[in-house]
Amino acid sequence: MKSYTYIQIEKKGPVFCIALNRPDARNAMNTQMIMELSDALTVYEDDPNSRCAVLYANGLHFTFGLELEDVAKSIIDQGRNFFQKGNINPWDTGGTGRVRKKPLITAVHGFCLTLGIELMLASDIALAAEKTVFAQMEVQRGILPFGGATIRFVRASGWGNAMKYILTGDTFDATEAYRIGIVQEVLPKKELLIRAIELAEKICAQAPKAIDAVLANARKAIEVGNLEAIDDLVPLVTDCLKSEDGQEGIRSLLEKRTAVFKGK
Numbered sequence: 001m002k003s004y005t006y007i008q009i010e011k012k013g014p015v016f017c018i019a020l021n022r023p024d025a026r027n028a029m030n031t032q033m034i035m036e037l038s039d040a041l042t043v044y045e046d047d048p049n050s051r052c053a054v055l056y057a058n059g060l061h062f063t064f065g066l067e068l069e070d071v072a073k074s075i076i077d078q079g080r081n082f083f084q085k086g087n088i089n090p091w092d093t094g095g096t097g098r099v100r101k102k103p104l105i106t107a108v109h110g111f112c113l114t115l116g117i118e119l120m121l122a123s124d125i126a127l128a129a130e131k132t133v134f135a136q137m138e139v140q141r142g143i144l145p146f147g148g149a150t151i152r153f154v155r156a157s158g159w160g161n162a163m164k165y166i167l168t169g170d171t172f173d174a175t176e177a178y179r180i181g182i183v184q185e186v187l188p189k190k191e192l193l194i195r196a197i198e199l200a201e202k203i204c205a206q207a208p209k210a211i212d213a214v215l216a217n218a219r220k221a222i223e224v225g226n227l228e229a230i231d232d233l234v235p236l237v238t239d240c241l242k243s244e245d246g247q248e249g250i251r252s253l254l255e256k257r258t259a260v261f262k263g264k
Contacts, residue, residue, distance in 0.1 A: 023059025
């Protein structure tokens with residue numbers, strides 16, 4: 001396993017755990033930390049034995065967001081070439097790095113600011129500790145959210161709910177985050193990581209080809225259009241049914257038992 005300065009990775013069977021690990025700086029993201037997160041997600045994406053990832057943070061806070069002075073220089077200098085060629089873009093913003101295709105659960109606590117919210121929005125499931133404080137405060141620093149909030153926040157919450165926080169930079173709590181749909185569960189802090197791993201394990205127990213197909217089709221519906229996604233449904237399910245796991249799914253149904261999938 002690789003080692004990093006500001007990121008920790010650990011495998012728990014098929015669950016790939018990634019921790020933000022710059023607690024002394026409240027997990028504020030400088031260029032090096034972003035690059036390490038990109039690399040860790042790429043290692044996960046390319047590992048055939050890892051089926052779901054969990055992203056969380058060490059320390060008191062998920063992240064205080066962007067370390068603007070450091071990252072701004074890198075963005076101005078590198079632009080769309082910000083991420084290493086072939087590496088995953090943690091925020092899945094097209095045109096700047098590779099797009100993740102495998103499932104990701106994000107679990108946040110403490111302060112979850114700016115790019116932290118956008119990491120949640122770019123993941124597939126988001127969990128929050130009860131006392132988490134959120135803010136999308138880029139406008140207070142003279143910039144706009146550039147990790148996808150102008151797209152995904154609006155999509156998840158509706159125009160008014162999203163703009164209420166993106167245009168003001170105001171803070172909001174976990175109850176409000178749940179109400180507006182940007183987190184799926186709110187839990188006590190001590191249960192947060194346990195629950196995230198539990199959900200990841202449930203995803204890992206399903207057929208990988210089916211999981212891939214679900215994510216690919218749902219993304220296509222959002223990014224290309226419903227009609228194009230509908231056109232893909234029969235080919236996708238046919239491909240799944242022809243696979244070894246598809247046949248195992250049918251046998252398990254007939255035999256009234258839990259399916260055991262092998263990713264084939």
